[in-house]
Amino acid sequence: MVKKTPNLETxxxxxxxxxxxxxxxxxxxxxxxxxxxxxxxxxxxxxAESPYSEEKITQILKVKAQEWLDSL
Known part of the structure; x- marks a missing residue:
């Protein structure tokens, strides 16, 4: 199964x-x-020396998005 990459331009x-x-x-x-x-x-x-030296795109649930926002 091929994962579909979300269109971030829109x-x-x-x-x-x-x-x-x-x-x-x-x-x-x-x-x-x-x-x-x-x-x-x-x-x-x-x-290159960061935790994200390779680009990472992750689809997350709304509740996880809110948790990420709240952690800032």
Whole structure:
């Protein structure tokens, strides 16, 4: 089964959190989106030495999205 990647170009950005500065090898950002069909997607990406050296796109439940927002 092939996982379908959500279209983030048409999604609404709800919150962006940046750790570090642009070009920081340890820096990263996390962006929460809501898609047109009311699904939540968390995009995590960062520098080579960050926890997200490879881009990670995860569909999450609304309750998990709220927990992520509340943890900020």
């Amino acid at each position: 999604a609404t950005e709800l919150r962006r959190v940046t750790h570090g500065y642009y070009g920081d090898p340890k820096g990263y950002e996390e962006i929460l989106y809501r898609t047109r069909n009311n699904r939540y997607v968390l995009l995590q990406r960062g520098g």
